[in-house]
Amino acid sequence: MNEAEWKRLKAAVSRALDLPEEERARALDAALGPTGALREEAARILAALQAPGGPLGTLAPESSAPAGAGWRPPDRLADLALLRELGRGSMGVVLLAWQESLAREVAVKILPPADAADPAVVERFAAEARKAARIQHPAIVTVHAVGFDSGLHYFVMERVEGHDLGREIELQIAGTRERLLPAFHSRDYLPAVARLCRTVALALAHAHAHALVHRDVKPSNVLLDTQGQPRVVDFGIARDAREGELVSRSRLEGTPYYMSPEQVRIRGQHVDHRTDVYSLGIVLYELLTLRRPFDGRTTGEVLRKILDVEPRLVRRDNPRVPRDLEAVCLKAIAKSPDERYATAAELAQDLERFLGHEAVQARPVSALRRGARTALRRWRLGAALGSAATAAILGGLLVERQVEAAAAGRARDVVAVGVEAARTIARDPRASDESTWDRVEALRQELAHAGGAGLESLAPELAAAARAELERLSTVLTAEADLALERARANASPDRERDVADALRLLERSRRIGSRDATSTRGETSEALLPRLSVRVRPPGTAATVHLRPFDLVRGEPGPRVLLGELPIESRPVPPGWHRIVVDCGDGRFAECTREFEAVGRDVVVEIQLPPPLAEAARGMLRVKGGRLPASGAADRSCQLAEVELEVADFLLDAREVANGPYRAFLDATGRPAPLLWREDPALLAAPDFDRLPVVDVSIEDAIAYCEWRGARLPTHAEWELVARRELGSPAALPAAELVRGSSANVHGAAFALDASHAERAARYLRSVRAVADGDPVGFAHLLGNVWELTESPVCVAGEPRGAHGTAARLALGGAWDAGTQHGSLHAVVHSGTKGAFLMRGFRCAKSVDP
Template sequence: MESLFEQLAELSEEERVQRLDVECRDDLELREALEKMFRAMDIEDQFLVSPVKAAPKIVLPQQLGEFELLEEVGRGGMGVVYRARQARLGRTVALKVLSHSVLQTTRQLERFRREARAAARLTHPGIVTIHAEGTVDDVHFFTMEYVAGPSLDDLLRARRHLEKRQWPVESAALEHPAGIAGLIAGVADALQAAHDAGVVHRDVKPSNLLMAPGGMLKLSDFGLVLDQQEASMSYAGEVFGTPHYISPEQAEGRTEEVDRRTDVYSLGVVLYELLTGSRPIEGESAIEVLRGVVEREPRAVRSVNRNAPLDLAIICEVAMARRPSDRYQSAADMAADLRRALHLEPILARPLPLARKMARWVRRNRSSITAASITAMAVIALAMTFREAARRLEIAGLVASVDDYLTMDDREVEELPALRNLSAAVVGLGELTSALSSSDREALEKALRHLDAATERRASRGEEEVLEAVQEPRGLEPWRTPTARIVRGTTVVLEMNEIRRQVGLAELVIEDHADKRWEIDAPGGVVWLQEFDSLTGIPGPAIQMGPSPARFSTPPGHYLVSVRVEDRIVAEFDRIAWVTSDAFRLSPPSVEDERANTDEMVLIEPVPVTYSAEDGTVAHLAGIEFHLAPYWIDKYEVTNGEYAEFVKATGHRPPLLWRDSANWDPTLPKTPANYREDWDELPVVCVMPSDAQAYAEWRGKRLLTYAEWLYAARGPRGRIYPWTDDRTVADYLGNCNQRMVPTPEVTPLLTMYLGAVAPARSHPEAATEDGVYHLLGNVDEINGSLFITDSMEGHFECNPKERFKSGGSWLAGSFKYTLPASHSPIQDGPEFVTHRIGFRCARSQ
C-alpha cells in the first residue's frame, strides 16, 4: 500500500482518481484506506525532497495589475513566488500566486487567503511583512516583503554539497555555535510574536527561514497556519507540516494537541540540523519519516557531533521532547535559554531524567533485546513489584557503567564520552541512594573519586592550552590571540564544570585570559555583533546578541557592535578586545537622537570585486574577490564646524591645531569658545584615530573600513582616480596640486593648513560618480581598519595601535598618488597627528 500511495502522490487529483479506479477495482477496503490517507495529508506540502514530477508551470502575463513580474524565485505545493516590481511605489516585492493546479475547492482558496490574513497581523523584524492581497483575471495573489538573501535550506545544501570556498558568504554565521544560537534565538523571538497574536506556524523548517541582508533569519510561508482567531479548517486525523520537521502530535494527526509547543519542537529540529549537519529522523519516503517521528528516538546531538556545546545540546533535546509538557512551554523560554548559552550563563533547561532516557533507549533498541533477557525480566517481575524490579535493573545498569569505566586505559578515562557516561551513572546512583546496597555505595564513592580526578586533569589541560595560546609568539598577527585554541581550551573547562556541577563537585576556575565581557545599554534597541576579518578588515556575519541591555562575552578579537531599532541602525561601536582589555560598557546615543540619521550620506551597494596588485592595491586585498555589505558613507569630510559641535556637547579635547603652542600661530584660540567661524567649512585635522572614533560614535556612526573606503573610491571597475576611468590622465582634479612648504619651525602649522586646505564641499568636478567628495586629495582620512603590512616573506602582520589612513591629502598630485597607492599607517597618540589628516564617517545599512 505504501508503494502505491507514493506513486499516486505524484499525480494530479484527476489522474489519481483514474488510477484508483484501476488499482482498487476489486479492493474497496484498500481504496478507502488510500482515500483516507489523501484526505489526511495535503501531500504537496509534505515532501521535503523535490518531487519527481515538477509542479505545473503557471502561465501568467508579465504584468499582473500594478505589479511587473520579473522572475520566479520559489515554487511549492500551493503556488509560485515571483520577484516583482510595484510601479506605483517604485519598490521590489515578493508576489505569491495561487497555482491553478490546486485551485479546485473553496477550502484551498480559503487556506491561501488565510495565510495572507494571518501573516498580515504580525509585525516583527523577524517575520516577512505582508503588503496586500488581490485577484486579477481569476489569478489570486498576495504581495510581501522581498528578502534578497538565501534561505537557511539553501545555506545547508551549499555546505553539504559544495567546497568551502564556494559557500555563500551568509553561511559563515553557521560555522560557530554562537552564530547558530543567535540565529535560532531570533527565530524563537519571531515565533513568540506570532504565538502572542494567536498564530501557530505549523511548518517551521529551513526553507521557510530567509536570511536577510543584516544577518537575521526571517520567518516566512504561513500557508499551514493555525489561526486561533478563525475557525479551524483541519479535520480530525489530518496531518500538516513537513515530515522531517514535524512534531509527534502532528505526525499522529492529533490536531487538538497542536499549539505553540509544536513550533518549538520544529525549531528544535532546525537547531539539531545546524548543530549536527543531519536531521534527527531520516527515511526513504515521507511515510517512513512520519513513522520514525512517532516511533523512533533521534541520536543525541553530542553523539553525532561531539564538539557541539553541551548547553546547546540540552536546549535542543528539551525543545524536541516527545511530550509537549516536557518541552519549553513557549518560544520565549527557548530564546532566553539560547541567549544564556550565548552569554556563557547557566541555562534553565535540564536534561531529561535518566530513567526516561533509559525507557527511550529500550524503545529504540527493543529489536535487539533477546528472548532470554525478556524471559529473565518477566521472572524478576513476578518475584517482586514492578517498581522494585525496575529500580534494581536501573541500579545494576548504572553500576555496570561504573565498572566499565574503571576498566578503561589511562587515555580513554579522560575522553568526553566516557566522562559523560560516568557522570550519568553517578547522578543516577545518587538519585537512588536509599535503595543502594553496600557494594553499590562503594561503587558510587569510587566513581566520584575517579570523576573528580579525571575532570580536574582534563580541565587543567584545557586551561594550559588557553595560557599557551595567550603567551605564544604571534608573528603573523601580534595583536590577536589564536582564538580557536582559546575557545577549545575554555570549552573543555566549561564542559568539565558542567559534569562536576551535575554530580555536586566544586567547579574549577579558569583564569580570565580569554573571554571579554561586553555590556551594552541602549533602551529600545537590539544588539548585534560582528567580528572583523583579521586580513581583509571586512565585518563578518552579524550575530544577534539580544535586546538591550545586553550582556555577553567574546574571545579576543576586533569587533563591530551595532544597535538596531526595527531595521534602522542607531549606533555602532568598533572595539579591539585584547587579552588585557577591561570589560566594555557602551551606552549609545538615544535611539530617537536626531544625530542618528543619514543626511548628507551616500548609500554604497557593492558588488563582489577583485582589485589587481599591479595597480598598487595593498597586498592583503590584491587578487582576492571580496564582498562588502551595503553601507552609508559621508559625502564630505568631517568639518571643523561639525567637530566643534561635538567638542562643545561632550567636553572632548579640541584638536591640537585649535590650541596654542610655542611653534604655532599666536592668534590660535585656546578653547572652542573662541572658535573662528570662518573655519567651519574646512575639514577638521590634527585629530587622533581615537578622537575620530569618538566623534563618529557620538553621531551614531563609525569609521570606514579601509576596504569600504577603497570601494567607494574605486568602484566596481577599479578606477585609480575618483573622477575618471581613464588611467592615463595627466592632470589631477580637485585639491591635489599643492606644494610642500617650509617646516613648522619656519611656517606655523595653522598658516600651512589655511594656505593649502579646501572647503569640504568644494571641487565637485573631482567627486566620484556616487557623489562622494575629496576621496583623493584635500586631507588624508583615518580609517577604522587595522593597518596590515607585508613581512616580505608571504606573511601579513598588523598592530592594534595602527590604523589605515588614505587619500593622499593636498599633496596627492605632487607625489603622483593614485587611489590604491594612497594609503599609509597612523598611530593613536598626539605625537602622530598632523595638519593634513582628517576623517569621514560611515554607517552600516
C-alpha cells in the first residue's frame, strides 16, 4: 500500500466511524469503490472495531474519558428510543434519540451510572440542566426536560444537526467540502465569521442577563446547524452569578486554550461575564487565522502565554482581515477585563458596525502601546533576574501549581501548608527537600499577590501571621548561611566548596522570602569568594588590553565590553558568570574566547595566541552582515529568541558543521580525549566518508576547546538564528516543525533504531558536511537538520523560572536528522558536562569581525 492509498483508507474509515452503523458500508463504497483491496481492508478494520474485546481494547482503559467509557447506555429511557452516541461532554454521554410522544428527534445527555453514585455530581448535573432550561434563545440549545428513569439521570435537548465549530475549524484547515461556513479563502468567509460571532455574543449577552456565565466558551461548545447557524451548548461548568459559588471541578480537565487570564489566575471572585467575552474573542481569533493565539505543548506553557504573552497580530497570519475586525478581536481578548468590551452585547454591536461598514469602537492597538507592553514584560524579566527573588513567578510550573492549589481549595490552604513547610525548614534548613521549599514559595507568591481583594482583605490577620513566619525563616536562613561561611573560612574542612555553595543558596533563599535585603553579616567573605582570571598571551610581551563581555541570561548574548585592564592580567577577581574575554591589541588584531566563572573561586587561566590562527584567512567561513533579529513570538524553547529583539554585529560563521577529519587533527595536536563514541565502536571510524561526517558526541567543553584551537568561538544563538532565518527565507522566526518536515534538509531520519550499532546508525542518519556543495562554499549547509548545533548562549526557557538553568546550560539549534519525525521545537537545552546526545549534536565555529 502506498502513502496516498493509506491516507485514502484512513480518511474513509474515519468518516465512516462518524456515521451510524447502517450507513457505513455505503460510505465506504462511495469513498473506496464497492470492491478492491482497500475496500476489504476498510471493512476488516470496521468489523474489528465492532467486535467486543480484542487486543488493545481494555489495556490501559480510557482513564481520560470523564464519562465512564466502558459503560453502554440502554436502548430506551421513558418515551425516548435511544439511537446512537453523538459525543461525550464534560459530564455525560450525549445520544441521538427519538421522542415517541412528540414524534421528534432530540439529543439526550445521560449521566453515566458510575458518576450517579456521587450525590455532588448528580446535583451538578441537575443544576446544569436547570440553568440551561431557564434560558430560551434561538442561538442557545434549548433544554426540553429533565428526567430520571431506570436509575439514570438525563436531560432532553434540542437536536442540532451539523457539527461543532471545533470540527468546522479542522475542516477549514483541511479544506474539505463538508464545511458549513464559506471556504476560508473565499470572500464570504470573513463576514460569515463576524456574523457567527455576533450571534454567539448576543446569545451570551442573553445568558449574562439571566445571571448565567458560561465560563467554558470554546469551539466544541458552539454547534453549527446545517445552515451554519451557531448554537451555544454545554453550560456544564457555568457558574450561577447569583449563587456566587463556583462549580469548577472540570475546568482543568478541558483544554486551557480558551481560558481567560483571570480564570488562570483564579482569583475566583474576579471572574465575571467578561471571561466569556474573552473566550469568544479567542474563538474569533482562531476563526480569523485558523490558529490559536496561545498555543504550547504543555498546559503550563499555554497558561503562561495566556498570562504574559501578547497575541500575534491577526493580520500577520491573515492579511485579508480588515484592520477594524482585527481591532475588535484584539479588544475582546485584552488581558485585563477592564480593557475588553464591558459586555458581550457591546462586542456584538461592534461586530454589527463592522458588518455595516461603520467605524468600530475598538481602536487599533498602536505600535507604541504594544511596544510599551513588551517593554514592561522585559523589564519584569530583568527585574526577575536581578533580584532572583521573583525568578520563579513566571515559571509555568508554578503557575500551574497555583492554579491547582486554588482550584482545589483556596488561598487559605496555600497559607496553612506554606506555614507548616516554613516551620519544617526552620528546624533544619539544609535537610529540607525541594517540595517543602516549593510550598514556602507558593505561600510567598500568595502573599505577594494578595493586594486588592486577595488574602489581604479576606483575612488580614492570617496574612500578617504568615508574613511573620516567613520573616522568622529568613532570619534563620541568614544565620545558617553565616555558620556555613564561618566553616568555609576556617578552611579546615574538605567540604569548603560545598559549604560556600550552601551558604550562597541559603542567603539567596533568605533574601527571597524575607522582606528586607538580608546580607551576610560577614560581608568581607564575598571578595574572597570571587573567581579569578589570568590571561597568558603568545607571543609573550604582546601589548594588549583585556575586556570582559558578561553574558546576559535574559538576552543570551554578551553585553557591552567592560575593561579589565592591560596585560599582564594575573589572578584578577571577576564576577561569577559566563563571560566572553576579548584581548585587543588596538591595531586590528584581537582574540576572543568564552569561559565560565563559578561562584566558588577557582582560578581560570586563559592562554591565547595572537593573532589567532584563523584570523588571516578565515578558511571555510562566510562573512555575515549583522542586523536586527526580531522577536519571533514563536513557541520557542528559548524565551530570548521568542520575546526579545536582538542586534547582531557583523561576524564570520563556518559554512558547514565541524567534521570528524578536522576534529581528529585537533585531537592529535592537543591530546584531548576523543569522543566516547569513537572508542565504544571502532567500526564507526571505518564508516564510509567518516572524515566528512559531522563530529558528534562532543560536550560543550570539547566544542569550545576545538573552536579556540582554531582561533574561533561558538556562535551565539542570535548569530546562528540570524543566518538560519535569512537562509531559509523566514526572517521573522525559524519555520515551524511541520514545514521542516517537508524541506530538503536532512530531517527525515526514521525512529531511532535501538539495536543498531553506532556505525550503522551514523551511516544511516548523518549526512556528510560536503553533501550540499563541494569546493568553495557558496552558502551555509545543514543549518536545519543533520545535527543539533551548539551555541555559546545560555538558556532561558519558556515556561520555566528565569535562570532555572543558570549559566550551566547552552542552547542548541536547528534540530537533528530526526527533526522531521519529532513534533518538537528547533531549540534544545544542553547541559554542561553531558556527553549524551551522541549522534544528535555537533557544532560549527564563529568569530567576531570587530573586537
